[in-house]
Amino acid sequence: MLPIEKLTFGVGDRFAHQAGAQLQAFEQIAADGVDVTPVWNKSNREHTFVGSQPQSVYDAAEVAVQQRGWDKAWHVDADHIQLATVDAFLPCSDFFTIDVADSIGKPAAAADIAAFVDGHPELIGTLELEGLSAPLEVTREMVQAVAEQYLLAVQEAGKIYQHIIADKGADKTIAEISMDETDSPQTPPELLVILAAIADQxxxxxxxxxxxxxxxxxxxxxxxxxxxxxxxxxxxVAVIAHAVKTYGLPETLKLSVHSGSDKFSLYPIIHECLKRTGAGLHIKTAGTTWLEEIIGLSEAGGDGLALAKEIYAYALEHVEEFCAPYASVIDIDEAKLPSAETVNGWSGEELASAVRHIQGNPNFNPHMRQLLHVSFKVAAKHGDRYTGLLKANAEIVGREVTKNIYERHLRPLFLGSANPGQGGTV
Structure with missing residues (x-):
């Protein structure tokens, strides 16, 4: 396999114009003494919405790496792929987020479930793992129930992984399994059973x-x-460490936090855990860079501000359409969305401060921010007009992109800096 670095950070770039500005944030955290590896990610759904191809993510990242002289590791993530969608990502990705959410809850063959439960007596009983807050109490019935819920999904992950390495080879592949886009969270005991199943596959x-x-x-x-x-x-984290020792999973195995952007209240918790345990982390962000583009265009004024207002007005007219694919990961009170007429009267700084995630700013509007987050395909409809404005205002937009990743994300996570989301900069 291709070994993953200890600390990795997924960055999305909807329109493939901010890779250089994103990379600058990783240069800054490296100058602080912490190596964090950038992983550019974009899902098949996002490519479909924007009309782009997976190769564009690799190409933009490669240009940024060459132009900035980045001599450390970097990766391109085929984000949330399934067997039906993975092929287009094979030539240009080395990190594969295998999404098996559609198979969760569907039972595997009864014989497979029985064989799994019979084959893992070590999972049953009182498990006192190093680092746990309390021993895990696991019954045979619990292992059976977890296998019924997840074994088919793990088997599907195995099929997808074999398909990937048949094309690329294991030595050019980093594999992640995603189970986050489901209705119910997985408890630590359930995670242990799932990891045992993954090892079996x-x-x-x-x-x-x-x-x-x-x-x-x-x-x-x-x-x-x-x-x-x-x-x-x-x-x-403790369960993963135990599973690595018990089931021969890679020593590099670590937790991945999806939709990790802007989870400011969690960053101190994550930082303290990493500091105490020495564990690694992958955290994935996506639409936050697109929002920084809107903020930068707003602050640029003129045509940039005008387009930002147009995008919001169109999004406001299509709230249900744009929110439907993301219904489980947004929470918008439409009554708290300002009217298009109101926003048209705002200055660039007023619009930027409404969208920029500074919770201590009384102008910040999380409902407006979430709506714009899922409305990036409006910008895609404007095509060259939008990307042309990004180029014309590259300095101010890039400054916002870099500052967001470095100050609001990388520093709090990996240096334990003060939480900028609560009002202010680091």
């Missing part, structure tokens, strides 16, 4: 993305019980 995953308790809404902070998340996250 001979999938050398290096990151796993479970669904955590609470809401991970797009582009805004975590909603949920912080104490519960802290226990869950720390216990998951």
């Amino acid at each position: 001979n999938v050398p995953i290096q990151t796993i993305a479970p669904k955590f308790t609470g809401r991970f809404n797009k582009g805004v902070d975590y909603v949920g019980d912080l104490k519960q998340f802290e226990q869950e996250f720390n216990d998951d």
Whole structure:
């Protein structure tokens, strides 16, 4: 397999214009003494909405790496792929987020389930794993129930992985399994059973993305019980460490946090866990860079501000359409969305401050931010007009992109800096 670095950070770039500005943030955190590897990601759904091809992600990243002289590792993620969609990503990706959500809850063959349960007596009983908040109490019935819920999904992941390495070879492949886009979170005991099943399928995953308790809404902070998340996250880290030793999974295996952008209240918890345990982390962001483009164009004024207002007005007219694909990861109160007429009267700074995620700013509007987050295909409709304005205002837009990733994300996560989302900059 291709070994993954200890700390990796997924960055989305909807329109493939910000790779250089994104990379600058990784240069800055490296100058602070922490190596974080950029992983450019874009899903098949996003390519479909924008009308782009997977190769465009690799090409933009490669140009940025060459122009900036980046001499450290970097990757391109085939994000949330399935067997039906993976082929277009094979020539240009080395990181594969295998999404098996559609198979979760569908039972595998009864004989396979019985064989799995019989083959893992070590999972049953009181499990005292190093680093756990409390011993895991696991019954045979629980293992049976988890196998009925997840074994078919793990088998599907095995098929997809074999399809990938048949084309690329294992030595050019980093595998992640994603189980976050489901209705119910996976508990630490369930994660342990799932990891045992993954090992049985001979999938050398290096990151796993479970669904955590609470809401991970797009582009805004975590909603949920912080104490519960802290226990869950720390216990998951302990479970992974145990599974690596017990089942021969790669030593590089680590947790992946999807929709991780802007989860400012979680960053201190994650930072303390990584500091205490020495564990690795993959955290994935996506639409936050597109939002920084809107912020930058707003602050640029003129044609950039005019287009930002047009995009919002169109999104406001199509709330249900744009929100439907993301219904499980957004929470918008339409009554709190300002009218297009109101926004048309705003200055560039007023629009930027409404969208920029500074919770201490009284002008910040999380409902407006979430709507714009899922409305990127409006910009795609404007084609060259939108991308032309990005080029014309590259300096101001790029500054916002770099600042967002470095100050609001990388520093709090990996240096434990003050939380900028609560009002202010680092």
